[in-house]
Amino acid sequence: MSYPHLLSPITLSGVTLPNRVLMGSMHTGLEDKVAHFPRLAAYFAERARGGVGLMVTGGFAPNIEGWLSPFGSRLATGRAARGHRVITDAVHREGGRIALQILHSGRYGYQPFSVAPSRIRSPITPFTPRALSASGVERQIRAFVRCATLAREAGYDGVEVMGSEGYFINQFLVTHTNKRDDRWGGAYAQRMQLPVEIVSRVREAVGKDFILIYRISLIDLVPDGQDWSEVAQLARAIEAAGASMLNSGIGWHEARIPTIATSVPRAAFTWLARKLKGEVSLPVCASNRINTPEVAEAVLAAGDADFVSMARPLLADPEFVRKAAAGRAASINTCIACNQACLDHTFSQELASCLVNPRACHETEIVIRPTGAPKRVAVVGAGPAGLAAATTLAERGHAVTLFEASGAIGGQFNLAKRIPGKEEFNETLRYFGERLRETGVTLRLSVAATAELLRAEGFEDVVLATGVTPRDPRIPGQDHPMVMGYIDALTGARAVGRRVAIIGAGGIGFDVAEFLSHDGPSTALDRDAWRREWGVGDPSDARGGVSGVRAQPSPPAREVFLLQRKVGKPGAGLGKTTGWIHRTALKMKKVQMIAGVRYDLIDDAGLHVTIGDERRTLAVDSVVLCTGQEPRRDLLAPLQAAGLRAHLVGGADVAAELDAKRAIRAATLLATRL
Ligand code: NAP
Ligand code: SF4
Numbered sequence: 001m002s003y004p005h006l007l008s009p010i011t012l013s014g015v016t017l018p019n020r021v022l023m024g025s026m027h028t029g030l031e032d033k034v035a036h037f038p039r040l041a042a043y044f045a046e047r048a049r050g051g052v053g054l055m056v057t058g059g060f061a062p063n064i065e066g067w068l069s070p071f072g073s074r075l076a077t078g079r080a081a082r083g084h085r086v087i088t089d090a091v092h093r094e095g096g097r098i099a100l101q102i103l104h105s106g107r108y109g110y111q112p113f114s115v116a117p118s119r120i121r122s123p124i125t126p127f128t129p130r131a132l133s134a135s136g137v138e139r140q141i142r143a144f145v146r147c148a149t150l151a152r153e154a155g156y157d158g159v160e161v162m163g164s165e166g167y168f169i170n171q172f173l174v175t176h177t178n179k180r181d182d183r184w185g186g187a188y189a190q191r192m193q194l195p196v197e198i199v200s201r202v203r204e205a206v207g208k209d210f211i212l213i214y215r216i217s218l219i220d221l222v223p224d225g226q227d228w229s230e231v232a233q234l235a236r237a238i239e240a241a242g243a244s245m246l247n248s249g250i251g252w253h254e255a256r257i258p259t260i261a262t263s264v265p266r267a268a269f270t271w272l273a274r275k276l277k278g279e280v281s282l283p284v285c286a287s288n289r290i291n292t293p294e295v296a297e298a299v300l301a302a303g304d305a306d307f308v309s310m311a312r313p314l315l316a317d318p319e320f321v322r323k324a325a326a327g328r329a330a331s332i333n334t335c336i337a338c339n340q341a342c343l344d345h346t347f348s349q350e351l352a353s354c355l356v357n358p359r360a361c362h363e364t365e366i367v368i369r370p371t372g373a374p375k376r377v378a379v380v381g382a383g384p385a386g387l388a389a390a391t392t393l394a395e396r397g398h399a400v401t402l403f404e405a406s407g408a409i410g411g412q413f414n415l416a417k418r419i420p421g422k423e424e425f426n427e428t429l430r431y432f433g434e435r436l437r438e439t440g441v442t443l444r445l446s447v448a449a450t451a452e453l454l455r456a457e458g459f460e461d462v463v464l465a466t467g468v469t470p471r472d473p474r475i476p477g478q479d480h481p482m483v484m485g486y487i488d489a490l491t492g493a494r495a496v497g498r499r500v501a502i503i504g505a506g507g508i509g510f511d512v513a514e515f516l517s518h519d520g521p522s523t524a525l526d527r528d529a530w531r532r533e534w535g536v537g538d539p540s541d542a543r544g545g546v547s548g549v550r551a552q553p554s555p556p557a558r559e560v561f562l563l564q565r566k567v568g569k570p571g572a573g574l575g576k577t578t579g580w581i582h583r584t585a586l587k588m589k590k591v592q593m594i595a596g597v598r599y600d601l602i603d604d605a606g607l608h609v610t611i612g613d614e615r616r617t618l619a620v621d622s623v624v625l626c627t628g629q630e631p632r633r634d635l636l637a638p639l640q641a642a643g644l645r646a647h648l649v650g651g652a653d654v655a656a657e658l659d660a661k662r663a664i665r666a667a668t669l670l671a672t673r674l
Contacts, residue, residue, distance in 0.1 A: 003293050003324055005300035006308070010053075012283065013244040014209035015157055017053040017097060020300055021321050022247070022285055024311035025101040025160060025215075026342065027058035028361045029351040031073035034083045041090035042363040047314055048096025051321035053307075055096065055314075056160045056213070057087075059103025062147035065115040065140065066104030066168060069349070072111075075100065075147050081154040088155030099158035099211055100151040102144055106168030107177065108253060115140070116171050117178040117185065123254050134182050140168070141198055148202040148212075158211025161198060164249020169195045170217050173234070174544075176224040188230045196237045203242030213285075214238045215247040218272040221255035221536070225544020232279040239280045247285040247309060248273050257534050257546070258581045260288055260312075262337035263421030265527045266295050272539075274304040285309050291335045291424075293324035310335075312342055315352070315360040331434045333357055334427035340661050343577045356428055358665035368672055371396045377674065378403060378459040380449045380635060383411020385650025385663035386465030387432040392671035393463075394439035401442040401459070403449035409433060411467050412651075413660070415490045419511045420522035421585075451638035461645045461674055464636060465667060468629035468651035473503065477602035483623045486512050497621030498558050501607045503599060504626035505564040507659070510571055510582050512626050517589035519557035529554075533588070553588035560591045561618055563609070567596040629655040647674070 007019045030040040044055055060075040061067045067074060075081065084100075091098045107116040107129040115136065116129035132140065148159045163169040171177040172194040178185050184194055199214055206212065216235055220226055226234075235246060250269045251259040258264050266289050273286035286305035290296050296308040314320055316335035323332050333356050341353040341360075354360035359368075374397045379390040382404035390402040408414060410429045417425035436443055447453075454462055470485050477483075486508050488494040500516055502509050523530040531537075535551035542549045564570050570593040571579050586593065598610040606619040631652050639646040649670055650663035 002327070003297040006293060006297045007325055010283065010306065012211050013158070015097060015211055019051070019053040019321060020307045021053045021296070022307050022309045023047060023052045023055040023314040024247070024287055024309035025056040025058055025103075025162070026311040026315065026352065027068070027073075027346050029346060029349070030361060031058045031060060032069075032071070034080075037083060037086050039361070039364050041087045043361055044087060044096070044098060045090040045094050046363050047318045048091045048094035048098075050314075050317075050319040051325060052096065052314060053321070054157070054211070055091070055098045057098065057100045059101045059162055060147065062102050062104055062143035063140070065109075065113050066106070066143065067109055067111050067113065068103065068105045069110045075150050075154070076143065078150065078153070081150040084151075084154035084156070092155070097157040099160050099213060100154070100156045101160040101162055102147045102151075103162040104140065104144070104168035106171045108167055116168070117180050120177055120179070122166075134184070137184050137194065141194070141201060144198045145201045145205045149205050152206050152210055158213065158244070159202065159206070160213040160215055160247065161195070161202065162215050163195050164215045164217035166220070166222070166252030166254055169198070170220070170249075170252065173217070173230070174220060174222070174225055176222070188233065192230070192234045192237060195234065196241050199238050199243050200241035211244045212242060213245045213247050214243040215249045216276070217249040217252075218276060219250055219269070219536075219539050219545040221251035221257050221259070221546055222544050223547050225252070225546070226539065227543050228275070228538070228540040231276070231539060235276055235280050239282050243282060245283045245285055245307065246276060246280065248276070248287045250288045256580075256584070257536060260337060261339065261578050261581050262424050263524045263581065263585070264289050264337070265524050265530050266291060267299055268527050268530060270299045270304045274302075277303070277305065283307060289337060291337065292332070292427075293320070293329050312337065312354070315342055315354040316357050330430065331438060333431050334424070336424035336428055338575070339577045340575055340659065344575045347576045355661040355664065356431070358668050366668065366672060368392060368395055371398055374398050375460045375674075376458060377401075377461045377463065378449065378454050378457070379463040379465060381411065381465035381467055381650075381652065382409040382443070383465060383467045383650065383663070384413060384428070384660045385467070385652075385667040386411070386463070387436070388664040389463045389465055389649055389667035389671045390441045391432065391435040391439050392668050393674060394441045396671070398674070401444060401457075402436065403447050404443070404445050405448040407446050409436070409443070409445075415487065416511065418490050419515050420518045421514065421524045422511070423522060423524055449635070451635065451642040451644065454639065454644060455642045459644065461647065462639055463647050463649060463667070463670065464633060464639070464652050465650050466632045466635060466652045468655045469632045470625065471628040471630050473599070473625060473627040475503070475599045475602060478625070480602045480604075480623075482621055483602055483625065486624055486626045489624045490515060496558070496624070499620040500558055500622045500624060501561045501563060501618050501620045502624045502626055503563055504628060505562050505570040505593065505595075506573060506626065506628060509562055509564070509626035510574060510586070512624055513560050513562045513586050513591050514582070516558050516624070517556045517560045517586065517591050520554065551588065556589040556591070560589070561620065562586065562591050562593045563597045563599075564595050565597055570595055631655040
């Protein structure tokens with residue numbers, strides 16, 4: 001398939017871009033220290049080489065008040081601007097274009113100097129902001145202008161003014177954060193003066209031939225958010241003030257509706273970009289959950305937008321555009337929207353990376369070089385760890401055979417992809433299937449590798465990626481016919497009754513609860529059904545897209561109890577940015593999540609438990625065990641006895657707190673060294 005709309009050039013403020021792909025802003029953590037700029041330069045240079053039309057950096061504060069975190073990224077001095085040259089030069093050497101995002105955090109600042117239109121703390125930060133005086137507002141505007149001028153001096157091709165996601169500018173626009181009675185508050189026409197003033201003064205300062213993107217909040221997803229007439233009024237004023245393009249912002253960070261998680265349908269919000277296009281004549285960029293060239297092309301071809309923003313998909317595959325253009329879309333490493341290595345890291349103050357591409361933000365450390373000494377290497381197990389090891393080893397020039405005892409590649413991903421809302425896992429399997437072919441790995445399915453076989457075939461090194469086996473929880477009565485493992489429940493090998501107890505509320509317990517409580521097609525594949533389920537309205541009818549809109553989840557398929565022994569909140573170990581979504585989704589399905597449970601006995605009456613001091617019998621007709629994993633490494637000792645060099649990766653190495661992120665990273669690192 002070709003992508004004529006996606007790959008057509010466009011000129012913005014005198015700068016001609018080769019295609020319609022905008023790498024959206026993504027805070028990686030590398031922005032926070034100048035010492036990390038060479039790494040940031042390598043990260044962007046790799047993506048410029050991959051052909052992306054225009055990239056936007058992570059957010060840089062224009063002053064200390066606008067810091068996201070103490071000593072975080074900031075561009076406020078000529079000296080700091082000179083430090084950025086390493087980034088802009090690296091991008092330009094590769095023929096790329098890059099804009100700097102100016103992000104003032106306002107009351108979202110995780111720091112004591114934060115300022116806001118009014119003294120109102122956000123629900124997601126512990127610091128109460130200082131309310132700005134009128135001269136304080138003027139100082140912030142000047143800081144935006146100075147930051148944009150410095151960005152130009154630093155060699156950037158443009159700036160993006162961050163006006164969405166509930167940050168500083170967005171806080172002026174809505175009444176629940178702006179209680180001012182001076183010229184920056186009151187009626188909407190006054191509340192919107194801040195962004196208009198910023199854009200017009202930035203344009204005046206940087207001149208005509210410099211890209212100026214304004215990221216506008218199309219749907220705030222908070223009560224008292226903007227209605228559509230206000231969004232449209234602002235958009236027209238921003239156009240008149242001199243912006244080159246409008247980028248879409250979806251939802252405040254404090255919104256309780258998912259906007260980018262994997263369970264959000266692809267292109268779920270592009271209808272808003274289309275709505276915006278009806279209001280303005282400057283180019284509009286759509287964003288959120290656009291992760292394949294097909295989806296991007298469809299959005300553009302339908303006339304919903306002129307550009308598509310993809311941040312995480314470019315983390316997952318820096319060569320996204322080049323592969324699409326070369327007709328190799330099947331070998332794109334697709335972002336599965338898991339957030340596990342990007343946003344979860346950022347919100348835990350760790351450097352961002354990518355679950356499916358551990359090189360993201362680590363380009364200078366994880367280098368895949370051709371081997372000087374090719375060997376015959378066997379990889380045993382074709383789960384995520386085995387696939388990453390085999391393809392990386394083969395890419396380096398080793399002769400690799402991948403053994404898999406079952407009839408398909410994918411390991412635990414074959415279970416994950418069955419969960420409603422986790423369909424994206426199919427893409428990783430497609431990618432690895434293609435990579436195996438491209439790198440020339442010999443795949444031997446339905447072969448249980450033994451030490452004798454591997455020795456007889458003359459392998460020098462063996463990578464053991466044999467994964468995990470479910471842990472035996474040793475609960476009295478667990479051999480009762482109503483008890484089953486999660487694999488049987490998910491594959492349909494065993495029928496599950498109408499009332500179910502799930503023992504263990506880790507990642508898999510949550511997945512099984514989602515699977516068993518859900519009926520009918522996945523809402524991740526149906527945008528309208530998903531909007532009904534979460535209560536996302538049209539801002540033309542409902543303020544912020546949510547005021548007065550009722551969530552209408554479909555009824556649960558079963559009565560489900562999700563149990564854990566620990567006393568804390570179930571799902572506490574799930575992703576920082578996605579755990580709340582899983583908990584909310586299960587609550588909508590009326591799943592009863594119970595912590596502090598002791599499992600006493602399973603018999604014909606059901607599951608007997610003690611919760612605190614109370615003994616209860618859950619009269620269930622099925623019990624599903626999701627009690628964690630043990631490493632599966634039976635082959636290790638025989639291999640060592642046969643004198644073969646064995647290397648453990650993934651769950652076969654450490655099963656505790658195993659996730660695909662650790663498995664793929666460890667396997668890739670091992671493969672760069674062998
Ligand atoms: P897990 O996260 O370690 O959870 C195991 C659960 O079983 C815990 O709730 C634990 O809680 C309970 N448990 C452990 N030993 C037990 C015993 N002897 N008797 C009864 N209960 C016991 O493991 P998992 O759910 O198998 O998931 C494996 C990994 O896959 C996860 O760590 C996760 O990273 C990944 N994964 C993630 C997701 C996701 O993020 N959505 C989804 C699927 C898988 P108590 O000890 O409190 O009972
Ligand atoms: Fe996408 Fe997950 Fe990678 Fe983030 S970690 S870029 S969400 S695949």
